[in-house]
Amino acid sequence: xxxxxxxxxxxxxxxxxxxxxxxxxxxxxxxxxxxxxxxxxxxxxxxxxxxxxxxxxxxxxxxxxxxxxxxxxxxxxxxxxxxxxxxxxxxxxxxxxxxxxxxxxxxxxxxxxxxxxxxxxxxxxxxxxxxxxxxxxxxxxxxxxxxxxxxxxxxxxxxxxxxxxxxxxxxxxxxxxxxxxxxxxxxxxxxxxxxxxxxxxxxxxxxxxxxxxxxxxxxxxxxxxxxxxxxxxxxxxxxxxxxxxxxxxxxxxxxxxxxxxxxxxxxxxxxxxxxxxxxxxxxxxxxxxxxxxxxxxxxxxxxxxxxxxxxxxxxxxxxxxxxxxxxxxxxxxxxxxxxxxxxxxxxxxxxxxxxxxxxxxxxxxxxxxxxxxxxxxxxxxxxxxxxxxxxxxxxxxxxxxxxxxxxxxxxxxxxxxxxxxxxxxxxxxxxxxxxxxxxxxxxxxxxxxxxxxxxxxxxxxxxxxxxxxxxxxxxxxxxxxxxxxxxxxxxxxxxxxxxxxxxxxxxxxxxxxxxxxxxxxxxxxxxxxxxxxxxxxxxxxxxxxxxxxxxxxxxxxxxxxxxxxxxxxxxxxxxxxxxxxxxxxxxxxxxxxxxxxxxxxxxxxxxxxxxxxxxxxxxxxxxxxxxxxxxxxxxxxxxxxxxxxxxxxxxxxxxxxxxxxxxxxxxxxxxxxxxxx
RNA sequence: GGCGAGGUAGCUCAGCUGGUUAGAGCGCAUGAUUCAUAAUCAUGAGGCCGGCGGUUCAAGUCCGCCUCUCGCUACCA
Numbered sequence: 001x002x003x004x005x006x007x008x009x010x011x012x013x014x015x016x017x018x019x020x021x022x023x024x025x026x027x028x029x030x031x032x033x034x035x036x037x038x039x040x041x042x043x044x045x046x047x048x049x050x051x052x053x054x055x056x057x058x059x060x061x062x063x064x065x066x067x068x069x070x071x072x073x074x075x076x077x078x079x080x081x082x083x084x085x086x087x088x089x090x091x092x093x094x095x096x097x098x099x100x101x102x103x104x105x106x107x108x109x110x111x112x113x114x115x116x117x118x119x120x121x122x123x124x125x126x127x128x129x130x131x132x133x134x135x136x137x138x139x140x141x142x143x144x145x146x147x148x149x150x151x152x153x154x155x156x157x158x159x160x161x162x163x164x165x166x167x168x169x170x171x172x173x174x175x176x177x178x179x180x181x182x183x184x185x186x187x188x189x190x191x192x193x194x195x196x197x198x199x200x201x202x203x204x205x206x207x208x209x210x211x212x213x214x215x216x217x218x219x220x221x222x223x224x225x226x227x228x229x230x231x232x233x234x235x236x237x238x239x240x241x242x243x244x245x246x247x248x249x250x251x252x253x254x255x256x257x258x259x260x261x262x263x264x265x266x267x268x269x270x271x272x273x274x275x276x277x278x279x280x281x282x283x284x285x286x287x288x289x290x291x292x293x294x295x296x297x298x299x300x301x302x303x304x305x306x307x308x309x310x311x312x313x314x315x316x317x318x319x320x321x322x323x324x325x326x327x328x329x330x331x332x333x334x335x336x337x338x339x340x341x342x343x344x345x346x347x348x349x350x351x352x353x354x355x356x357x358x359x360x361x362x363x364x365x366x367x368x369x370x371x372x373x374x375x376x377x378x379x380x381x382x383x384x385x386x387x388x389x390x391x392x393x394x395x396x397x398x399x400x401x402x403x404x405x406x407x408x409x410x411x412x413x414x415x416x417x418x419x420x421x422x423x424x425x426x427x428x429x430x431x432x433x434x435x436x437x438x439x440x441x442x443x444x445x446x447x448x449x450x451x452x453x454x455x456x457x458x459x460x461x462x463x464x465x466x467x468x469x470x471x472x473x474x475x476x477x478x479x480x481x482x483x484x485x486x487x488x489x490x491x492x493x494x495x496x497x498x499x500x501x502x503x504x505x506x507x508x509x510x511x512x513x514x515x516x517x518x519x520x521x522x523x524x525x526x527x528x529x530x531x532x533x534x535x536x537x538x539x540x541x542x543x544x545x546x547x548x549x550x551x552x553x554x555x556x557x558x559x560x561x562x563x564x565x566x567x568x569x570x571x572x573x574x575x576x577x578x579x580x581x582x583x584x585x586x587x588x589x590x591x592x593x594x595x596x597x598x599x600x601x602x603x604x605x606x607x608x609x610x611x612x613x614x615x616x617x618x619x620x621x622x623x624x625x626x627x628x629x630x631x632x633x634x635x636x637x638x639x640x641x642x643x644x645x646x647x648x649x650x651x652x653x654x655x656x657x658x659x660x661x662x663x664x665x666x667x668x669x670x671x672x673x674x675x676x677x
Numbered sequence: 678g679g680c681g682a683g684g685u686a687g688c689u690c691a692g693c694u695g696g697u698u699a700g701a702g703c704g705c706a707u708g709a710u711u712c713a714u715a716a717u718c719a720u721g722a723g724g725c726c727g728g729c730g731g732u733u734c735a736a737g738u739c740c741g742c743c744u745c746u747c748g749c750u751a752c753c754a
Contacts, residue, residue: 215681215682215683216681216682216683216748218681219680219681219682220680220681220682220749221681222680222681222748223681223682223749224680224741224749226680227679227680243678292682292748293748314743322682322683322747322748323747323748328749337729361689362689365690366682366683366690367682367684367690367746367747368682368746368747369690370687370689375688375689375703378688378703378704379702379703381714382702382703382716383702383703385714385716386716386717387716387717389713389716390713390714390716390717391689391713391717393712393714393716394711394712394716394717395712395713396713397712397713398712401712402712438693441690441691443742445690445691445701445702448702449701449702452702455718456717458712458721459710459717459718460718462712463712464711464713467712511710534714536714537714538714538716593678593752599752599753614753614754615753616752616753616754617753618753628683637754638754642752642753642754647754649754650754
């Protein structure tokens with residue numbers, strides 16, 4: 001790797017509409033913080049920036065729901081998250097926000113530069129507009145009837161009943177949630193970043209020059225590039241965001257994905273007048289720490305923006321992690337299936353390092369991983385307490401017991417002593433190699449192994465026996481044990497900063513830089529150490545059970561809330577019903593439509609004819625088992641071509657909450673063609 | 678369906694460019710030990726490395742096909 005003069009680390013900007021949870025930490029902030037502490041400890045020139053991402057539609061929705069302003073929403077979560085990060089020891093050099101004046105200016109300028117250079121394309125599209133509120137509507141601000149399942153409260157981007165992704169224009173009877181008015185389609189002009197124009201560059205840059213990226217990152221990028229890049233709108237019709245800084249753009253703001261990554265730049269700008277050195281000098285190594293949901297933005301879109309602007313460097317690596325699950329289930333903010341950082345900090349005061357340790361030891365580096373409270377407890381009790389804490393405590397207690405807390409002299413060393421001393425530097429080397437390759441789990445394991453070496457050393461040399469016969473030998477053994485402890489303080493420091501500090505206090509040492517790691521003489525003979533103090537406490541079953549109960553309660557509460565069935569629809573006239581020609585029919589043939597997941601092509605005997613119907617049931621029924629199935633069918637539905645096959649009618653099915661389908665099945669005696677009324 | 682990432686001991690995971698009897702931690706069993714927060718140390722049991730086929734003197738590692746999990750994407754009248 002090139003010899004870089006300085007580092008710029010960015011951690012994904014948390015969206016300011018909710019608190020931080022374990023998934024965020026394990027995937028992004030813990031590894032990023034470890035890496036930045038490691039670099040700082042090596043006296044590297046490094047800046048570590050982050051901040052709140054505070055624009056976008058979801059924040060305006062949340063504000064409306066709670067009857068407060070968008071600014072109130074982002075203020076609340078900005079400060080909550082900033083404080084939570086600080087308490088966990090995530091030491092950003094700056095935690096900025098995208099509503100700051102510096103960011104407004106930076107993002108506007110960035111847009112303006114690209115605009116002036118002709119890097120955008122313009123396009124006029126039809127968007128829903130609320131004539132009463134006289135503004136354009138984000139998809140989320142439109143509700144209507146889902147064309148798929150008939151749910152009357154579907155949103156313009158998605159129907160939450162059947163889970164289908166929608167376009168606002170798909171909705172039947174659309175309504176504005178702002179005023180209740182019927183929205184009208186109106187032309188609106190937007191600017192687009194033509195990613196397709198950058199395809200050649202991206203292909204070469206990523207696929208040829210960045211083959212060292214992690215497989216999950218590289219593969220994801222390849223997938224995107226190969227499937228063809230498309231222009232992306234960089235502006236939206238919204239009143240919450242950074243105004244598009246060109247004439248004729250009233251009521252338009254920068255699309256949140258465009259302004260958010262620029263937040264890294266503006267944060268740096270707020271931090272230091274030297275910011276350009278970090279963003280525009282090829283001797284800077286730029287690294288983006290993110291979760292896998294952000295790969296496309298950081299590896300394709302943001303680099304395309306930076307490249308278009310022209311004066312910025314591009315990321316050298318994007319060590320994205322996968323996701324963390326919780327007790328076997330996906331984390332879900334909306335289902336409240338999560339462990340929130342601010343709640344953890346309140347429930348487990350002074351256990352920041354335990355969480356840091358567990359999340360790093362079990363980080364989802366190569367694949368999704370599971371966080372369980374039981375594992376949390378086991379790692380604390382079996383590793384932090386039993387291996388690290390216990391070893392240090394043994395060394396300290398023995399030193400106090402035999403030598404009144406004064407570091408004894410290291411006398412003549414035998415082969416075994418020498419091999420243990422040599423381990424210091426070997427361990428340091430392994431840890432460095434692992435960290436340099438973003439292998440945090442492995443690095444942490446190596447530090448812990450050094451503590452294991454210490455426990456073994458004491459067990460093998462048995463100073464508590466030797467003290468009766470050979471005090472000189474005991475002095476050497478304890479000196480080495482204390483040197484090992486001092487090394488642990490240095491090597492654990494990036495991972496467990498609170499504990500490292502505590503240990504240094506006990507050893508009466510300053511926080512030593514990384515370069516001292518591996519050394520055999522960090523503590524001089526005659527140096528007085530402080531009273532022994534336990535580094536970690538055992539976590540009892542009750543505490544774990546409490547957390548599990550909390551999760552179960554949340555789940556039960558959530559299930560109860562979700563059991564509410566869709567409200568009944570508006571009344572209709574009898575005539576409306578009689579328009580529907582529903583008949584009894586029997587499936588004669590069934591065959592899965594090739595190249596689809598859900599579609600089944602059916603031939604049904606309706607009594608009056610035999611017709612083809614395409615139905616989205618293939619996920620729940622096998623073709624062979626459908627033959628002979630009695631069904632209800634809506635006959636007089638306008639035929640429609642699906643995947644090139646004309647579907648003449650609709651099979652009636654009921655749908656459970658989890659999406660399972662059941663036929664509305666007539667009794668066996670009902671004959672084909674008989675009417676349902 | 679397409680693309681991407683995974684599928685290695687009961688659990689969580691390492692195994693780089695193919696090369697001796699497949700590794701670690703936890704858990705389990707047995708023994709040792711008592712300086713230490715019943716912590717520590719040693720030994721051991723436990724694996725058709727998702728399945729099938731192929732390339733090779735040699736495959737967990739390379740190539741096909743299949744299967745399961747996760748993500749993106751298409752489809753859903």
